[in-house]
Amino acid sequence: MINNVSTLPQHNKQMMLHTPFHSRVVEACEINEWSAWQGYTTPGSYTNVEFEYFAIRSNTGVFDLTPMTKYRVTGADAEAYLDRLLTRNIAKLGVNRVAYIVMCNDAGDVIDDGTLFRIADNDFRLCTQERVLDWMMWSAAGFDVNIVDETADVAALAIQGPTSCRVLRNMGFAGLENLKPFGMQNVEFNGASVMISRTGYTGDLGYEAWMAPEQAESFWDALFEAGKLRGIRAFGSQALDIARIEAGYLAAGVDFVPAEQIVRNGRGRSPLELGLGWLVDFNKPLFSGRKALLKQKEYGPRYRFVKLSVEGNKPADHSFIYCRGKEVGTVTSAGWCPTAKTNIALASLEMPFGRPGDELEAEIYYMRELHWTRLMAKCTVISKPVWDPARRLQTPAPDA
Amino acid sequence: MTDQANVDAIIIGAGHNGLICANYLAKAGKSVLVLEAKETVGGAACTREFAPGFKVSAGAQWLYQLNPNVVSDLKLLAHGLEYAAQDLESIALNPNGKQHIIIHGSHAGGGDLSEHDAHQFAALQGQLLRFVNVLDRVFNRRPPKLIESDWHDKLTLARLGLDMKMLGKEDMSEMLRVGLINIYDLLDEYIDNPLLKGALSVDAVLGSHMGPRSPNTVFTYLYRLLGQHYRFNGPALLKGGMGQLADALLSSAQHAGVEVRTNCAVKKVNLNADSAQSVTLCNGETISAKSIVSNADPKTTFTKLVGLRHIEGGFSRRVQVMRMNGNAAKLHLALDGLPGFSGLSEHQTGARLLIAPDMKYVERAFNHAKYGELSSAPAIDISIPTAHDSSLAAIGQHVLCATVQYAPYDLKGGWNDEQTKQAQNLAIDTIAQYAPRIKEQIVSAEYLSPVDLEQEFNTYGGHWHHGEISLDQVLMMRPTPGCTQYRTPVDNLYLCGAGAHPGGGLMGLAGKNAAEEILRG
Numbered sequence: 001m002i003n004n005v006s007t008l009p010q011h012n013k014q015m016m017l018h019t020p021f022h023s024r025v026v027e028a029c030e031i032n033e034w035s036a037w038q039g040y041t042t043p044g045s046y047t048n049v050e051f052e053y054f055a056i057r058s059n060t061g062v063f064d065l066t067p068m069t070k071y072r073v074t075g076a077d078a079e080a081y082l083d084r085l086l087t088r089n090i091a092k093l094g095v096n097r098v099a100y101i102v103m104c105n106d107a108g109d110v111i112d113d114g115t116l117f118r119i120a121d122n123d124f125r126l127c128t129q130e131r132v133l134d135w136m137m138w139s140a141a142g143f144d145v146n147i148v149d150e151t152a153d154v155a156a157l158a159i160q161g162p163t164s165c166r167v168l169r170n171m172g173f174a175g176l177e178n179l180k181p182f183g184m185q186n187v188e189f190n191g192a193s194v195m196i197s198r199t200g201y202t203g204d205l206g207y208e209a210w211m212a213p214e215q216a217e218s219f220w221d222a223l224f225e226a227g228k229l230r231g232i233r234a235f236g237s238q239a240l241d242i243a244r245i246e247a248g249y250l251a252a253g254v255d256f257v258p259a260e261q262i263v264r265n266g267r268g269r270s271p272l273e274l275g276l277g278w279l280v281d282f283n284k285p286l287f288s289g290r291k292a293l294l295k296q297k298e299y300g301p302r303y304r305f306v307k308l309s310v311e312g313n314k315p316a317d318h319s320f321i322y323c324r325g326k327e328v329g330t331v332t333s334a335g336w337c338p339t340a341k342t343n344i345a346l347a348s349l350e351m352p353f354g355r356p357g358d359e360l361e362a363e364i365y366y367m368r369e370l371h372w373t374r375l376m377a378k379c380t381v382i383s384k385p386v387w388d389p390a391r392r393l394q395t396p397a398p399d400a
Numbered sequence: 401m402t403d404q405a406n407v408d409a410i411i412i413g414a415g416h417n418g419l420i421c422a423n424y425l426a427k428a429g430k431s432v433l434v435l436e437a438k439e440t441v442g443g444a445a446c447t448r449e450f451a452p453g454f455k456v457s458a459g460a461q462w463l464y465q466l467n468p469n470v471v472s473d474l475k476l477l478a479h480g481l482e483y484a485a486q487d488l489e490s491i492a493l494n495p496n497g498k499q500h501i502i503i504h505g506s507h508a509g510g511g512d513l514s515e516h517d518a519h520q521f522a523a524l525q526g527q528l529l530r531f532v533n534v535l536d537r538v539f540n541r542r543p544p545k546l547i548e549s550d551w552h553d554k555l556t557l558a559r560l561g562l563d564m565k566m567l568g569k570e571d572m573s574e575m576l577r578v579g580l581i582n583i584y585d586l587l588d589e590y591i592d593n594p595l596l597k598g599a600l601s602v603d604a605v606l607g608s609h610m611g612p613r614s615p616n617t618v619f620t621y622l623y624r625l626l627g628q629h630y631r632f633n634g635p636a637l638l639k640g641g642m643g644q645l646a647d648a649l650l651s652s653a654q655h656a657g658v659e660v661r662t663n664c665a666v667k668k669v670n671l672n673a674d675s676a677q678s679v680t681l682c683n684g685e686t687i688s689a690k691s692i693v694s695n696a697d698p699k700t701t702f703t704k705l706v707g708l709r710h711i712e713g714g715f716s717r718r719v720q721v722m723r724m725n726g727n728a729a730k731l732h733l734a735l736d737g738l739p740g741f742s743g744l745s746e747h748q749t750g751a752r753l754l755i756a757p758d759m760k761y762v763e764r765a766f767n768h769a770k771y772g773e774l775s776s777a778p779a780i781d782i783s784i785p786t787a788h789d790s791s792l793a794a795i796g797q798h799v800l801c802a803t804v805q806y807a808p809y810d811l812k813g814g815w816n817d818e819q820t821k822q823a824q825n826l827a828i829d830t831i832a833q834y835a836p837r838i839k840e841q842i843v844s845a846e847y848l849s850p851v852d853l854e855q856e857f858n859t860y861g862g863h864w865h866h867g868e869i870s871l872d873q874v875l876m877m878r879p880t881p882g883c884t885q886y887r888t889p890v891d892n893l894y895l896c897g898a899g900a901h902p903g904g905g906l907m908g909l910a911g912k913n914a915a916e917e918i919l920r921g
Contacts, residue, residue, distance in 0.1 A: 081709075084712075084713065105713070106713065106715055141716055141717075142703070142707055142708030142716065285673040286711075286712070290712065291674060291889065
């Protein structure tokens with residue numbers, strides 16, 4: 001078991017890292033609005049958040065996701081190792097398939113969520129929001145695995161939206177329309193191999209492209225050239241956040257606190273408490289968190305994670321949720337969904353609240369010209385995401 | 401469990417705690433099978449010939465805290481336990497060859513020890529023994545859990561609180577003050593004589609990876625003092641060596657109906673999901689049991705027998721970071737005559753002899769060990785059992801058995817023949833400063849580094865206690881959080897060895913308490 005950390009610029013030479021797309025990102029980032037993401041300089045927005053958001057929903061949006069943490073797991077025990085590390089059954093994941101995953105600590109609290117790519121029998125890429133190398137290395141004892149942090153060695157773009165398939169096909173990647181959701185395939189670009197997966201974080205038809213850093217700039221150029229007539233536009237983290245809330249996707253560090261970062265007892269959340277029980281395979285004999293989750297399944301989770309439709313149009317950011325006057329939880333993410341045209345919130349409620357039909361209210365504060373207003377907005381628990389277009393799952397992917 | 405289990409309980413390892421645990425289980429009507437990898441039982445309680453005609457207690461050399469309840473419950477005296485010597489004095493050897501100080505229980509005298517120091521020592525021991533009384537109440541039962549505690553735990557905690565309260569205001573606040581500090585500072589507060597302090601500090605660090613200035617060493621000293629609470633007014637020797645304890649435990653266990661198989665190494669513990677079902681032996685045989693009890697140390701249990709890949713990730717990490725690298729070596733010398741120690745009578749040669757002229761000497765010895773080096777002037781705890789027991793060597797011949805502190809498990813460059821020889825010479829040279837003619841008397845010598853001890857006794861790191869007796873690895877945290885009260889994260893798998901509460905030292909309580917816990921179900 002060896003841990004090779006990528007060679008990165010020294011911090012005393014360069015405090016913030018640049019992704020391999022940086023030259024193009026700088027060019028596109030008209031408003032110069034930057035934020036830090038896992039040590040990288042990334043744009044919160046390039047031009048205008050609404051424009052960027054609507055590119056995702058109506059055309060093609062492009063997002064530089066290179067800073068997303070990427071671990072390569074190889075070795076004879078790679079499958080067995082991941083099977084113990086993650087709550088899903090990895091044996092069931094085929095080669096060239098991708099799975100949404102969570103990993104838990106022994107207490108059953110979620111350390112992180114992410115996606116697992118099976119590149120070959122014993123070759124996996126695990127993408128996570130947080131840096132979880134410590135946990136992965138500790139967990140590796142007793143397994144013949146090799147774990148490499150390849151975050152800086154793989155450049156990645158998300159290409160999302162109804163015209164995304166057409167744009168990629170315009171780049172010359174014929175047959176991509178036949179790629180199924182959560183599938184992946186290698187395409188040739190400039191004589192090099194680029195991996196394209198039908199995955200994303202926007203709840204729409206979309207792809208992610210994974211390539212060597214040397215390919216990054218020319219790939220970007222070719223992509224934007226191919227998408228010129230399809231309304232292609234780069235988008236930043238703010239537009240992405242609107243899209244993922246609309247699709248009902250969780251964000252680590254926002255909708256739950258990653259277990260390894262928790263200081264206070266009881267602040268963690270289990271997959272069952274995040275609505276992710278479907279990711280937990282109790283038929284597996286062992287995985288980290290199994291014992292605690294079995295117990296939780298028997299005695300009942302402490303919290304319920306819900307999607308709420310909130311009355312009115314004021315975002316219920318960080319609101320307390322009440323049920324007949326009793327405080328029963330808080331909102332973790334909220335926003336007005338421009339396409340679904342509804343006001344939604346993701347919230348963590350104490351059990352047993354959040355049942356269908358519970359009369360819930362969000363306490364919303366908002367400010368207009370230095371004037372604070374408080375309102376109590378009725379909330380309805382909804383079971384389905386407010387944005388879930390058929391094209392997300394259609395194969396062949398619709399042409400547009 | 402689908403298949404009918406072969407036996408109620410399998411005990412992996414016939415160390416003293418394994419035999420004791422097996423015995424209590426059998427006495428409660430359980431069918432018990434003990435599987436021992438070696439040819440002999442007893443683990444570190446063993447007598448072995450190390451040179452033709454010379455036998456020695458190859459593991460533990462002194463019996464000083466065997467729990468009296470274990471002795472009476474298991475009728476060990478009726479099963480052949482016989483003392484060659486009891487309540488021995490400890491003699492702190494003075495490098496000047498005279499003015500040695502004699503320690504007997506709570507009394508010290510001789511040499512240049514002032515009356516004031518003798519008085520102070522007695523007062524200190526008296527107070528520490530009152531603390532030990534409180535500790536003993538906790539050691540005699542399973543350690544209480546603080547969270548998720550049941551009525552039994554709450555009772556233990558309430559009793560502990562009451563016992564502390566009963567100490568009185570002064571003693572209680574003193575116990576809280578000194579409980580976590582180091583022996584160096586504590587002895588400096590009470591005593592002036594460097595030689596006495598040096599010898600006492602050895603008791604606080606023997607077998608551990610700590611120096612007198614390491615925090616925690618008052619606790620380890622209290623741990624050692626438990627012997628005095630168990631009516632050992634000084635260490636004892638068994639007739640025929642420590643193997644006699646193993647024989648008596650075996651006889652008593654077999655009398656209770658325990659089946660013991662030797663030369664029968666367990667290769668792995670088989671799990672069904674997260675529950676232990678059976679063990680597979682090195683010969684391929686599989687035996688199932690309702691409870692599987694490991695007398696092996698926790699690291700061996702989980703890394704080798706269960707396998708780290710078969711436990712959850714967080715617990716695997718706990719097992720990996722447990723501190724249990726041994727830092728003490730054994731020296732065995734076959735001698736053609738009773739060694740003459742400067743300033744000691746022949747009779748006194750049979751006492752416990754300590755080489756630790758002052759606390760700084762011990763701390764300096766530890767400094768080397770901290771950095772993976774051999775101590776150039778080690779602290780040494782010497783026993784010459786043949787002064788009391790003629791069964792270990794021919795008439796006129798003697799064996800010297802010593803614990804050499806320190807000898808780091810992870811010695812720089814590794815424990816090869818050359819380094820072992822050098823370590824042996826350093827230890828012999830050190831003894832020769834106090835017994836000038838000893839080198840001429842040596843017929844044969846054997847030096848067991850922690851790596852040798854690891855191999856001989858199948859204990860990870862060669863650690864006496866199956867893990868440091870440090871404040872983060874005792875009581876409800878022994879051997880490690882998530883694995884206390886003799887239970888493990890693996891259902892039906894229990895620990896009964898020194899790695900479990902309250903630890904080792906041939907006390908026998910880990911085995912006894914584990915049996916009680918297993919019977920509780």
